[in-house]
Amino acid sequence: MAAITIYTCVCGVQKKTSNHWVLAKVTSHGVTFMPWDAELARSRDITILCGEGCAASMLSRSLGDWKKPAVGVTNVGSVTDISAVISAEEYELAVA
Ligand SMILES: [Zn+2]
Numbered sequence: 340m341a342a343i344t345i346y347t348c349v350c351g352v353q354k355k356t357s358n359h360w361v362l363a364k365v366t367s368h369g370v371t372f373m374p375w376d377a378e379l380a381r382s383r384d385i386t387i388l389c390g391e392g393c394a395a396s397m398l399s400r401s402l403g404d405w406k407k408p409a410v411g412v413t414n415v416g417s418v419t420d421i422s423a424v425i426s427a428e429e430y431e432l433a434v435a
Contacts, residue, residue, distance in 0.1 A: 348389035370401045
């Protein structure tokens with residue numbers, strides 16, 4: 340059977356063989372851009388982009404989102420140093 344998958348960019352352009360398409364994945368931690376992969380492109384959480392133009396506009400949109408104040412974050416600038424919590428004995432076991 341010959342299954343034909345039609346890939347469509349967020350801008351509505353459909354993929355043809357000669358296009359330089361890329362993929363993007365948006366998570367709560369940021370945006371990741373990656374080279375075209377036909378299998379990966381089928382994933383639900385992957386955004387299909389027809390090229391640099393659409394990738395750039397997506398990045399721009401994400402940067403705009405990041406400027407919005409984060410809700411519920413009150414602990415800014417306080418990172419606990421976990422290594423200080425580990426006792427000397429545990430440390431020796433860890434490096435042995
Ligand atoms: Zn596009």
